[in-house]
Amino acid sequence: MTLNYVSHPAEIVGSGEVKGVQKMVTIDDLKRAIPPCCFKPSYVKSLFFLFRDILVIGAFGAAAWFYIPEIQYAPARYAVWIFYGNMQGLASTGFWLLGHECGHGSFSPSKLLNNTLGWIVHSSLMISYFAWQSTHRLHHIYTNNLATSGLTHVPDQQHLFPRIPHYYTKEATQAIQPLLGAQYHEDRGNFNAAMWESFNKCQWIKADDVEDENQRAYWLKAGPIPPPESDMKKRAWI
Numbered sequence: 001m002t003l004n005y006v007s008h009p010a011e012i013v014g015s016g017e018v019k020g021v022q023k024m025v026t027i028d029d030l031k032r033a034i035p036p037c038c039f040k041p042s043y044v045k046s047l048f049f050l051f052r053d054i055l056v057i058g059a060f061g062a063a064a065w066f067y068i069p070e071i072q073y074a075p076a077r078y079a080v081w082i083f084y085g086n087m088q089g090l091a092s093t094g095f096w097l098l099g100h101e102c103g104h105g106s107f108s109p110s111k112l113l114n115n116t117l118g119w120i121v122h123s124s125l126m127i128s129y130f131a132w133q134s135t136h137r138l139h140h141i142y143t144n145n146l147a148t149s150g151l152t153h154v155p156d157q158q159h160l161f162p163r164i165p166h167y168y169t170k171e172a173t174q175a176i177q178p179l180l181g182a183q184y185h186e187d188r189g190n191f192n193a194a195m196w197e198s199f200n201k202c203q204w205i206k207a208d209d210v211e212d213e214n215q216r217a218y219w220l221k222a223g224p225i226p227p228p229e230s231d232m233k234k235r236a237w238i
Contacts, residue, residue: 025179027160034161034175038168045167046098046107050117053095060088096125097166103133104140104162 064084071077101107102118115129122129140162157164157173164172177184187194202220 029179030160030176033179034164034172038164038172038175039161041101041106041108041165042167043108046101046165049094049167050098050121053091053098056091057088057095060084060091064088092125095121096127099125099127099129100136101165103129103136106163106165 064081068077068080068084071080098107099118099121102114102121105111105114107114107117118133119129122132140159157169157176161172201222203223204221204225206219206221208217208219
């Protein structure tokens with residue numbers, strides 16, 4: 001298979017079906033429901049978020065450099081450093097997201113600008129942009145295929161339509177909700193609580209013990225991963 005790094009992943013793999021709804025909904029149905037403007041990135045909006053994130057990261061860094069070391073009470077200083085690390089991490093994740101959009105071509109209509117800024121953004125975060133870009137495309141093309149991508153999760157709008165910029169995500173999501181009906185799921189819980197739950201409960205993946213791969217489901221499990229010998233004995237390999 002020759003990989004196409006220009007076409008939309010949904011165009012490469014074809015129109016899959018979303019099962020479990022009253023009427024079969026295809027990826028094409030979902031795409032048609034999304035306003036065309038959502039697939040057209042804006043130079044102004046994208047550059048605004050880029051410079052905003054640079055200013056926020058710079059402000060956090062300056063505060064850490066000039067003010068945190070001046071805190072005399074050690075426990076308070078340590079607590080502020082922890083708080084700073086959390087906030088700077090969140091800001092840097094947003095900065096990384098813009099490089100992520102560059103890799104998908106959803107930052108701007110210009111491929112040259114996307115790759116230039118994507119390389120600068122990800123390089124500043126110690127990420128190899130072009131290597132990440134090529135492997136990340138496979139992640140979207142083979143979403144939920146453990147044999148090829150090694151990852152599985154509940155598919156969302158961003159994984160089906162990665163060319164939609166983040167500032168149009170809400171509009172695009174609202175457009176496809178009527179088609180999905182009760183099958184649309186949204187978690188409105190606390191972000192930090194969700195992160196903690198994922199950290200504790202989603203630590204490794206367990207496959208159903210069935211021979212037919214098409215009938216096999218994969219489950220996120222908590223706790224230490226069983227040694228490979230136990231699974232090999234169960235399958236009578238040793």
